[in-house]
Amino acid sequence: MAESLMTHMVAYFPDRERSLEVARAFVDGGARYLEIQFPFSDPSVDGPVIQGACSRALAAGFRVDGGFALVRQISQWAPIPIFIMSYASLVFARGVQRFIQDAREAKAFGLIVPDLPVGFDEGLFDLAPAAGIEVAAVISPSVREDRLNAICAQPGRYLYASLRTGITGQITPIEDQNLHFLRRIAKYGKSVLAGFGVAHHEQVKRIAPHVHAVVVGSALIRVIEEARGEALYPKLKAKVEELAGR
Secondary structure, X not given: OOOOEEEXXXXXXXXXXXXXXXXXXXXXXXXXXXXXXXXXXXXXOOOHXXXXXXXXXXXXXXXXXXXXXXXXXXXXXXXXXEEEEOOHHHHHHHOHHHHHHHHHHOOOOEEEOOOOOOOOOOOHHHHHHHOOOEEOEEEOXXXXXXXXXXXXXXXXXXXXXXXXOOOOOOOOOOOHHHHHHHHHHHOOOOEEEEEOOOOOHHHHHHHHHHOOEEEEOXXXXXXXXXXXXXXXXXXXXXXXXXXXOO
């Protein structure tokens, strides 16, 4: 049985038209969720691989209006839920309520905003559910139990669990401490999306029994970079199938 994946892409990377090809490859490869990042020039958790993709996307003309238009276009044919991942600066600049409304109009399923945590979120965790949009709170292994209780008291169904602290990109060894963290949060009954440094099927296989979906990002961005102008679709589709064990 294939494992459940959330695949991460950057809107407008390597450019707008080919980011449509990326999304198609992820969906056809069997991803369960699609995470579309709106690139930002000063991210807080992105490692060099995704930072580089974001820089190229911005150079390719990404603007927030274009990001929502891209999500809307993909949502017309994609049969899986789409999460928009963004940063607080982009959400603030547009206005929290307007950002949520635009996400809804684009047919996004949910939002992930790592630097708008519960209690310091400018209303995100109240306004989004009221608009029918899920918000996945981001947590790391260092989260205290009282803080975890407060986060999980929110009405949303999803948690985004980073398997380690720090930034994305570096391969994360899946060891007992990672799995202990996942078992620790499982008792809250949320749908857990877990990632950070997942690049190989063996990692996915170890994580999958403990979560709703395994998140893969930088490893897929590297496939796009290495394609160097070649057709992206077959390479990405094959990579997603490999990760999921299809």
